[in-house]
Amino acid sequence: MITFNNLNIGFNTHRVLEGISGNIQAGQLVALIGENGAGKSTLLHTLAGMHPFEGDILFNTKPLHSFSKEQLASKRAVMMQSNHVGFDFSVFELIAMGRYPYTESLKTQANKVQKYASLMDLTHYLTRRMSALSGGEQQRVHMARTLAQLDAFTAQTEPKLMLLDEPTSALDMRHQHALLSCVRTFVEQGNSAIIAIHDLNLASLYATNAILLHNQKVLQSGSINTVLTAQNLQQMYAMKLHVNPHPYNDAPMVFSQRQEFS
Numbered sequence: 001m002i003t004f005n006n007l008n009i010g011f012n013t014h015r016v017l018e019g020i021s022g023n024i025q026a027g028q029l030v031a032l033i034g035e036n037g038a039g040k041s042t043l044l045h046t047l048a049g050m051h052p053f054e055g056d057i058l059f060n061t062k063p064l065h066s067f068s069k070e071q072l073a074s075k076r077a078v079m080m081q082s083n084h085v086g087f088d089f090s091v092f093e094l095i096a097m098g099r100y101p102y103t104e105s106l107k108t109q110a111n112k113v114q115k116y117a118s119l120m121d122l123t124h125y126l127t128r129r130m131s132a133l134s135g136g137e138q139q140r141v142h143m144a145r146t147l148a149q150l151d152a153f154t155a156q157t158e159p160k161l162m163l164l165d166e167p168t169s170a171l172d173m174r175h176q177h178a179l180l181s182c183v184r185t186f187v188e189q190g191n192s193a194i195i196a197i198h199d200l201n202l203a204s205l206y207a208t209n210a211i212l213l214h215n216q217k218v219l220q221s222g223s224i225n226t227v228l229t230a231q232n233l234q235q236m237y238a239m240k241l242h243v244n245p246h247p248y249n250d251a252p253m254v255f256s257q258r259q260e261f262s
Contacts, residue, residue, distance in 0.1 A: 034213035098148030
């Protein structure tokens with residue numbers, strides 16, 4: 001699906017990530033985990049073709065630079081951590097922007113917008129303006145746009161890729177689970193997703209794999225159960241943590257403990 005080898009990424013003289021490699025396959029939902037400033041957003045933006053880099057990135061076995069923006073538009077979609085739009089669009093209009101890679105009738109477009117709005121619990125929001133929505137509601141609109149861009153849950157001839165930068169950060173618990181359940185289903189249909197996320201327990205419940213970024217490098221990568229261990233996480237966060245299996249599905253659940261201010 002997407003492979004990156006020996007990536008070096010930086011800005012001016014500041015090196016953000018150094019010599020990192022990974023291989024994300026179809027059917028994998030990969031949680032990208034690290035402290036603030038670890039390079040999660042930078043890696044996502046680089047894999048999306050938005051940052052210069054040294055090294056190699058292959059998308060569906062071909063060099064990323066061999067694809068035009070138009071070719072990539074229907075194959076991979078990016079949801080940024082900050083999604084500022086310069087005009088006060090309606091919810092319908094913003095989701096419809098995701099349909100730009102496709103030639104279709106206005107009726108088909110409207111049906112697609114309604115489909116993806118429904119998946120994000122936005123059916124009754126379509127005529128509302130983005131400025132009238134809360135941060136969490138806006139986040140769900142941008143997720144619906146991402147789904148629309150990839151024509152998600154429609155029969156596909158090749159795997160597609162979602163790159164999501166903290167997509168649940170402003171959501172309440174119900175909508176966090178709804179969004180990640182949607183992404184997990186998308187992945188189970190033969191696609192891939194990479195999600196930068198701070199909530200380790202949400203990551204554990206939905207991700208198949210994880211990559212830990214620490215000190216400009218990949219600290220650990222692999223299946224969620226082998227990566228989310230107390231040893232790995234304590235090394236990364238430099239704090240005491242406990243990891244125990246979830247009572248219903250054995251997913252590793254991470255517990256911290258109260259610290260005294262000093």
